[in-house]
Amino acid sequence: MVVSALVSSWKVVGKSGMGEERPPSHRSKKGGSVGGVCYLSMGMVVLLMGLVFASVYIYRYFFLAQLARDNFFHCGVLYEDSLSQVRTRMELEEDVKIYLEENYERINVPVPQFGGGDPADIIHDFQRGLTAYHDISLDKCYVIELNTTIVLPPRNFWELLANVKRGTYLPQTYIMQEEMVVTEHVSDKQALGSFIHHLCSGKDTYRLRRRATRRRINKRGAQKCSAIRHFENTFVVETLICGVV
Numbered sequence: 674m675v676v677s678a679l680v681s682s683w684k685v686v687g688k689s690g691m692g693e694e695r696p697p698s699h700r701s702k703k704g705g706s707v708g709g710v711c712y713l714s715m716g717m718v719v720l721l722m723g724l725v726f727a728s729v730y731i732y733r734y735f736f737l738a739q740l741a742r743d744n745f746f747h748c749g750v751l752y753e754d755s756l757s758q759v760r761t762r763m764e765l766e767e768d769v770k771i772y773l774e775e776n777y778e779r780i781n782v783p784v785p786q787f788g789g790g791d792p793a794d795i796i797h798d799f800q801r802g803l804t805a806y807h808d809i810s811l812d813k814c815y816v817i818e819l820n821t822t823i824v825l826p827p828r829n830f831w832e833l834l835a836n837v838k839r840g841t842y843l844p845q846t847y848i849m850q851e852e853m854v855v856t857e858h859v860s861d862k863q864a865l866g867s868f869i870h871h872l873c874s875g876k877d878t879y880r881l882r883r884r885a886t887r888r889r890i891n892k893r894g895a896q897k898c899s900a901i902r903h904f905e906n907t908f909v910v911e912t913l914i915c916g917v918v
């Protein structure tokens with residue numbers, strides 16, 4: 674009873690106050706609020722899109738900055754040395770620098786602890802499709818076509834090493850062997866691209882060819898092969914370089 678009385682009194686007041694103007698004003702007010710909601714939601718959409726773009730941009734920026742900063746890895750793997758007479762567990766260490774923008778990888782193999790090959794600097798240039806080994810103990814440089822079934826591309830290798838760094842360790846892995854033969858002396862190192870040119874400048878540089886048929890390893894001593902053990906994938910590779918002059 675009280676409510677109805679209040680409403681009716683309000684009605685009366687409203688009528689007396691606004692007179693004939695009231696119905697259209699009420700309608701326009703309603704239309705205005707719908708428009709307001711529209712504007713508000715459009716504003717929200719624009720704001721949200723702005724936020725999304727901004728966060729994508731910031732994420733990308735920091736992610737790339739992070740990549741640029743974290744392109745250096747000092748890593749080690751354990752592997753079963755199936756190439757030696759006595760199968761032993763070996764450890765291989767190397768420093769890896771990955772250049773995502775320039776699309777190449779640079780690897781340094783320090784002097785191995787237990788006679789597992791020569792120390793070396795290696796460049797895998799994905800732009801040129803070339804690999805170069807600088808055998809540090811011989812101070813000679815060897816160049817061959819990049820083998821993409823052995824060498825992971827920079828981004829994939831980076832992801833592998835970043836996972837290892839984060840604690841997802843590589844399980845103990847294996848070693849495989851490949852054999853290369855020296856074919857010719859390289860005089861025009863400029864043609865090898867600037868990264869390899871820089872690595873090999875001032876060193877005797879040779880082209881390599883992959884030896885298709887694998888021979889027994891016991892010929893290795895007589896054949897004068899040098900070996901470099903390295904990894905740029907989930908397994909270790911021993912690259913034999915034979916016919917070294």
Ligand SMILES: *[C@@H]1O[C@H](CO)[C@@H](O)[C@H](O)[C@H]1NC(C)=O
Pocket residue numbers: 820821822823851883
């Ligand atoms: C790359 O390496 C794999 C494994 O050793 C070998 O089978 C293949 O023939 C190589 N490819 C080239 C192009 O050298």
